[in-house]
Structure formats: structure tokens, C-alpha cells
Amino acid sequence: MSELPQCLMIVSVRVDPSMEADWNRWYDEVHLPEILACPGFETARRYVSEGDDGRDYITVYRLASPAAMAGEEFGRRRGWYRFAPHVRASVRLFNATDASGPAIF
Numbered sequence: 173m174s175e176l177p178q179c180l181m182i183v184s185v186r187v188d189p190s191m192e193a194d195w196n197r198w199y200d201e202v203h204l205p206e207i208l209a210c211p212g213f214e215t216a217r218r219y220v221s222e223g224d225d226g227r228d229y230i231t232v233y234r235l236a237s238p239a240a241m242a243g244e245e246f247g248r249r250r251g252w253y254r255f256a257p258h259v260r261a262s263v264r265l266f267n268a269t270d271a272s273g274p275a276i277f
Contacts, residue, residue, distance in 0.1 A: 176268070177234045177235070177268070178268045179237055179238055179266070179268070180233065180234060180235065180266045181266075182233075183230065183231045184230050184261060184264075185228070185229045185259055185260070185261045186226065186228055186261075187255070187258055187259050188259070189227075191255060195259070199218070204216060206249045207233070207250070210243055210245045210246040210249060211236075211240065211245060212235055212239060212241075212243060212246075213235060213236075214233075214236055215233070215234045216231055216232065216233045217232050218231045219232070235265075238265055238267065241265060
């Protein structure tokens with residue numbers, strides 16, 4: 173098993189169904205490669221959950237450190253562009269706890 177990361181950025185998104193196909197294409201072909209080219213962004217993986225009221229997406233980014241989110245290049249590339257009116261999103265940074273922190277199961 174590979175070592176678990178020290179720092180994650182989690183992006184949660186709900187997108188208007190009328191824009192979903194175009195948004196997914198843009199996210200996979202344009203946005204994700206641009207973000208992964210930013211310093212400190214190591215890997216990413218997208219996930220989807222389908223419910224009765226639509227789909228929820230998350231993208232889990234592995235970061236070298238929290239400083240990756242403060243980078244100039246990331247600042248220029250982040251955002252939803254033409255999709256902004258059709259997206260509800262949240263972005264959260266998670267850091268691993270140390271041995272004195274809560275137990276991890």
C-alpha cells in the first residue's frame with residue numbers, strides 16, 4: 173500500500189445538468205491538466221456520486237504542501253470560467269494529523 177498523502181485539496185461540485193456534458197469534457201481535457209501543471213500539485217482523481225436529485229462530483233488533489241494553493245500559477249488557473257453560473261462548488265484543504273492528533277482508522 174502506498175503512503176497516504178500529507179496534504180489534500182478536495183473540490184466538491186454540483187453542476188447544472190444542462191451543462192454537465194460540456195463541463196465534464198472541459199474539466200477532464202482542459203482544467204485538470206492545467207491545474208496539475210501548477211507547482212505543488214502532484215496527482216488528482218475525480219469521483220462521482222449519483223443520487224435521486226442529480227450527480228455530485230469531487231476531485232481529490234494530492235499536494236506537496238498547502239503552499240501549492242497560494243501559488244501564482246494556481247491563482248491564474250483556478251475558477252469555473254463560463255461554467256461559473258452553472259456550478260455550486262466548495263474547495264477545502266486537508267492536512268494529515270500528527271501522532272498526537274486524532275486516531276486514523
